[in-house]
Amino acid sequence: MIADQHLHLERGPYTPEDYPVAWLERYLETASLRGVDWLGIVEHGYRFREAAGLLPGAWAEARCLYALEPYLAFVERVKALGLPVSFGIEMDWVEGAADGIRRFVALYPWDFVLGSVHVVDGLGVDLAEDRPQLRFLGMENVWRRYFALSRQAVRSGLFDVLTHPDLPKIFGDPLPGPLDEEYRRTAEALAQAGMAIECNTAGLRRPVGAIYPHPAYLAAAAAAGVPVSLGSDAHEPENVGQDFPAALALLRETGHSETVHFIARRRIASPL
Numbered sequence: 001m002i003a004d005q006h007l008h009l010e011r012g013p014y015t016p017e018d019y020p021v022a023w024l025e026r027y028l029e030t031a032s033l034r035g036v037d038w039l040g041i042v043e044h045g046y047r048f049r050e051a052a053g054l055l056p057g058a059w060a061e062a063r064c065l066y067a068l069e070p071y072l073a074f075v076e077r078v079k080a081l082g083l084p085v086s087f088g089i090e091m092d093w094v095e096g097a098a099d100g101i102r103r104f105v106a107l108y109p110w111d112f113v114l115g116s117v118h119v120v121d122g123l124g125v126d127l128a129e130d131r132p133q134l135r136f137l138g139m140e141n142v143w144r145r146y147f148a149l150s151r152q153a154v155r156s157g158l159f160d161v162l163t164h165p166d167l168p169k170i171f172g173d174p175l176p177g178p179l180d181e182e183y184r185r186t187a188e189a190l191a192q193a194g195m196a197i198e199c200n201t202a203g204l205r206r207p208v209g210a211i212y213p214h215p216a217y218l219a220a221a222a223a224a225g226v227p228v229s230l231g232s233d234a235h236e237p238e239n240v241g242q243d244f245p246a247a248l249a250l251l252r253e254t255g256h257s258e259t260v261h262f263i264a265r266r267r268i269a270s271p272l
Contacts, residue, residue: 001270002248003038003261004031004241006090006114006163006200006231010043017066019074021081026237028083034241038261040231042090042114043071051104055092057122072108086111086263090163093117093153101158112262114198115159117149117167125168134168140176142168147182154189160262161229162190164200166213171206180216187220196260196267197221199251201243202233211247215254222255227267230259248272 009023024041031039046055048068075087088110091101105113120142123130134142146168154162165186169175190197200212221228230247234240251259251272258269 001037001261001268002035002241002244003040003230003259003270004036004232004234004244005038005040005112005161005229005261006198006233007039007041007240008043008090008233008235009041010047011235017070019071021074021078023237024078024083024085027234027240028085030237030240034244036241036244037084039085039240040088040112040229040261041085042088045089045091045101045104048104050107051091051100054097054100054104055094055119057119059124059127068107075108086261088112088114088160088262090114090116091159092119093149093156093159094119095149095152098156098158101156105158109264111264112160113158113265114161114163115153115156115195116163117146117153120145120149120168126170128171131171135173139168139173143176143179143182147179147186150186151189154186154193154195157193159195160265160267161196161198162186163198163231164202164212164233165197166217169208169210169212169214170203172208175214179214180220183214183217183220184224187217187224187226190221190226191224196227196229198229198231199247199259200231200233201247202231202239204243204246205239211243211250215250218250218254218256227258227260227269228256229261
């Protein structure tokens with residue numbers, strides 16, 4: 001089974017208070033064309049008022065607009081249809097926010113919880129407007145801090161998958177030398193926590209033009225026995241399952257023999 005375990009419905013004819021099932025059906029149509037058997041739908045937690053303040057700053061505050069209950073009503077409607085879809089939530093790891101994240105995640109029995117690091121010391125690593133400040137701080141320092149935060153997220157026990165796990169490369173800045181030790185340490189933390197790592201094809205649609213994470217990171221995960229999930233990080237139907245043949249080839253090359261997806265927080269493995 002091929003599962004696209006990281007999809008967002010955020011860009012379409014709806015708000016999280018009024019989701020048309022027809023919009024989800026367009027994702028399913030693309031999945032069928034690309035040989036994807038299962039979809040994992042997530043929303044960003046910061047969009048919901050119940051998670052207000054968990055991702056601090058004006059950028060997140062401007063997007064924290066919706067109540068959770070109408071979205072959950074949509075989730076229940078879809079589940080009643082018996083479609084090949086599971087529902088999760090993507091939560092940003094922020095130092096000191098563990099209790100709040102735990103409380104928010106507990107509001108609904110999600111099928112899976114994605115953990116991501118988008119912000120390093122108040123700056124968005126994937127925001128073009130913050131990139132000059134990050135470069136001023138020094139990308140070596142940004143990477144070091146990013147991996148430290150990633151390991152905090154892993155050790156929190158809150159998440160099932162670490163998503164787009166080398167996101168600071170998004171704009172194609174040269175890596176600050178070999179990161180093999182960071183890859184190894186984070187892979188070992190993932191193994192100890194029983195978490196999966198994500199192979200995310202969205203980087204091929206970004207300036208870096210590369211899958212997340214680096215092949216050496218995927219190889220370190222395989223060596224540590226860390227399971228891997230597959231995600232397009234699509235925010236629109238046309239990107240469902242995009243570039244999965246390249247991702248599957250990369251997984252084989254780096255020592256992986258299966259992918260995983262989640263239902264009711266239960267990990268399900270499928271051979272490559």
